[in-house]
Amino acid sequence: MTPKTPEPNLPEGSFMRILILGGDGYLGWPTAMRFSARGHEVHVVDNELRRRAHEQAGTDSLTPTRRLPERVAAWRELTGNEIGVTLGDLTDWDVVEAVFDSFGPDAVVHYGEMPSAPYSMKDREHAVFTQSNNVVGTLHVLYAIRDLAPDAHLVKLGTMGEYGTPNIDIEEGFIEVRHNGRSDYLPFPKLPGSIYHLSKVHDSHNLHFACRVWGLRATDLHQGVVYGIRTEETALDDRLLTRFDYDDVFGTALNRFCLQAVIGHPLTVYGAGGQTRGYLNIEDTLRCVELAVANPAQAGEYRVFNQFTQLYSVLQLAELVQKAGAEIGMDVTVHPIDNPRVEAEQHYYNAAHTKLLDLGLRPHLLDETLIESMFSTIERFKDRVIVDHILPKDRWRPIRPR
Ligand code: NAD
């Protein structure tokens, strides 16, 4: 049984009504349990888009994940805590209006978008779907806060990929710009690398606008790539597991490499492997979101936190996985393949990330022990791996007929 302890950054007894959008997802479900375990009243919304996308592609999460009604029943049975559920689509205004009207949130944690860059780059239909799903859903959320819960703090998941890989240091959302003898503090320039990452840039502009013009309060978490398979709450019972994707469309770099190592597949470094990104453990995602919720933005304030703990190139990550494998007698090979994406493979990368540390984040840093613990969880479920969906199938730059 998880004890009901108040979040340390909140004053004693100040429990909140927290709405988690995308609460069936990799990050949303563990976040819902974390807030519920802390005694907050939690309601989740999800339309199972991610589950349907897997069904359509013939792919699946490594971990078997139960549907939301079953998960919340297991959570109730194990902890005595309730989590409310709405199975509905954020692009449907009637759904959004009804949830905000009845739940009246103090904080809204918004994960509910299509999160994959390769999915968004498949073709026109996937691109249009990604941007309309993400941008329209978020616009509905902004209007719902404005009209139905104007004091609620929006904590929105953006991405470090909004910035791209510029040849200058990346700041946290804003930069002082001097031009023709004048200066201003302006949004940091964005050079996103996929239609999905672009959707997040559009969201960021809409959030900023809603804060400036309507006086909403919002924190835009520009998150790096998340890795990991376990949180304190998912470890309580297999019925509470979160998803773990490793396929070419929804799997992300380190999670994929760990799975590939366990099943003896060469690690799929794309191109030269110098692509550098910010990474963080799933436990740190939960902690960052808790810190943002516990320390809300002011009315009218739009703030950006860069949410990652360590920088790695993909080749460095692959070598780390190879080394961790060697320590336990696994023979892990790294096999660079032709890059299906269009991206810089060697570039400058230096991004600020102090705001969450200043609020009290103490990162779980990546080391061989952590990788080995991922190996052992993957080992438990390795019979479920669909090997045909590991190598990338879609190329981002179309080959034009001559
Ligand atoms: P996920 O796909 O597992 O979770 C997103 C959830 O939102 C899914 O369950 C999906 O069904 C739901 N959803 C999507 N569109 C919806 C809609 N219109 N209405 C209702 N529900 C909808 O993805 P995730 O990895 O948990 O990512 C969560 C958020 O964090 C996303 O916004 C993603 O862009 C962002 N993010 C993720 C990572 C990462 O490495 N996982 C890194 C940076 C940012």
Ligand code: USQ
């Ligand atoms: N990569 C490989 N081999 C692989 C998979 C990926 O070399 O097998 C490379 C990619 O080419 C890229 C880097 O690893 O250069 C990261 O790719 P990824 O698939 O791990 O992450 P990305 O597509 O950027 O998207 C993921 C999440 C997304 C989130 C983003 C954070 O899916 O939701 O927004 O990470 S960030 O990268 O900071 O923008």
